[in-house]
Amino acid sequence: MFILVNLKAYPCDPIEVATAARDVADSSGVRIAVSPQAADLARVAETGVETWAQHVSPNAHGSHTGSTLAEAVADNGAEGTLINHSENRLKLADIDGSVGAAERADLETVVCANNPAQIGAATALSPDAVAVEPPELIGGDVSVATADPGIVEDAVAAAAAVDDAVDVFCGAGVSTGEDVAAAADLGASGVLLASGVAKADDPAAVLEDLVSEI
Numbered sequence: 595m596f597i598l599v600n601l602k603a604y605p606c607d608p609i610e611v612a613t614a615a616r617d618v619a620d621s622s623g624v625r626i627a628v629s630p631q632a633a634d635l636a637r638v639a640e641t642g643v644e645t646w647a648q649h650v651s652p653n654a655h656g657s658h659t660g661s662t663l664a665e666a667v668a669d670n671g672a673e674g675t676l677i678n679h680s681e682n683r684l685k686l687a688d689i690d691g692s693v694g695a696a697e698r699a700d701l702e703t704v705v706c707a708n709n710p711a712q713i714g715a716a717t718a719l720s721p722d723a724v725a726v727e728p729p730e731l732i733g734g735d736v737s738v739a740t741a742d743p744g745i746v747e748d749a750v751a752a753a754a755a756v757d758d759a760v761d762v763f764c765g766a767g768v769s770t771g772e773d774v775a776a777a778a779d780l781g782a783s784g785v786l787l788a789s790g791v792a793k794a795d796d797p798a799a800v801l802e803d804l805v806s807e808i
């Protein structure tokens with residue numbers, strides 16, 4: 595299982611989380627990545643943790659004020675990027691463009707989607723992975739794998755029907771090792787989570803728990 599921790603715009607210390615994630619990944623052997631604000635990418639990457647961007651623009655170099663270029667995040671240490679997160683939705687053409695931009699910059703890609711139908715469409719764009727996240731469960735206390743296991747199973751089936759080389763992750767409300775194990779049992783090969791770590795008093799303890807049943 596891949597554990598991808600999105601720090602969103604939470605007021606946490608990205609270096610504290612990154613350092614804890616690096617240490618837990620090293621001691622457990624579990625793949626863990628941290629996705630900070632774009633401005634924090636370089637210093638998070640310097641900790642040695644696998645570092646992901648939260649978004650990349652479909653644009654290439656040029657007159658695109660405010661864009662976050664795939665090349666720029668890669669140059670600042672990112673190894674992958676989220677695309678089309680529920681809190682940063684893109685048009686289909688821009689999702690396609692962002693996947694292409696990420697591939698040009700050698701970034702791994704996870705395209706987020708709300709439901710299995712969107713997962714099928716996202717899979718057709720050939721990212722490395724897709725992530726299903728029911729928006730109503732994001733930021734809550736109940737894991738998607740507990741609250742709506744069918745959506746994870748349906749997302750896995752929807753992706754496999756299009757391209758079984760694309761991995762399927764799930765997210766929303768994931769905060770414990772039990773949640774990660776439940777996601778794996780439903781066919782997910784990774785989890786995308788945020789508040790469980792970013793809002794925790796002790797992020798290291800949460801990360802230790804997250805890997806405890808893998």
Ligand SMILES: O=C[C@H](O)COP(=O)(O)O
Nearest residue numbers: 600733766767787788789
């Ligand atoms: O990117 C992460 C997801 O939106 C899940 O967020 P959450 O773990 O706070 O529910």
